[in-house]
Amino acid sequence: MSPLPEPPRHCPRCGRAVARDGQGYRCLADGYRWYADPKVAVGVLVSDDRGRLLLVRRNHDPAMGRWAFPSGFVDAGEVLEDAARREVLEETGARIRLERLLGAWSERGDAVVFLAYAGSWTAGPDGGAQPGPEASEVGWFDPDALPPLAFDHDLAIVAAWRTGEGVPVRPAPADGPPGLQQRNTP
Secondary structure (H helix, E strand, O other), X not given: OOOXXXXXXXXXXXXXXXXXXXXXXXXXXXXXXXXXXXXXXXXXXXXXXXOOEEEEEEOOOOXXXXXXXXXXXXXXXXXXXHHHHHHHHHHHOOOEEEEEEEEEEOOOOOOEEEEEEEEEEOOOOOOOOOOOOOEEEEEEEOOOOOOOEOOOOHHHHHHHHHHOOOEEOOOOOOOOOOOOOOOOOO
């Protein structure tokens, strides 16, 4: 669970004090209002032609060392589907075809809203998936023999994937939109 963001002590525009009022937090000097906005994250259940799911072993917190779907935060101004493709590329080196939105998950008191997608592997058998900077290992798993997963909502997401239902996503080439590049992350 990601804690809710803390309000700033000082206004990011003028540097003066921010105070709590009846509607939240506001700068007393210039009226800037701060909101505890959520962080949006996306993840993809990538399946191959044998029905296996691609997972990554996380090498960072939260859930370091646990298996998870390729996932991460959406950048400001980024299209959700582009973020989903980017995260898979960053964590596995794979270019995929997104097929459908499985749903959105959130928990009371958690700052993260998670949108899960179903996608398919387009690189042939195993396609040379390699762990990126945020994964220590990648692996293909039978959906009936998954290792323990990183987050509480993961089994509900797998259940949604199993139904074959979901909202179709905007079409894009298998390698993502023009200009999609693998980013180097620290």
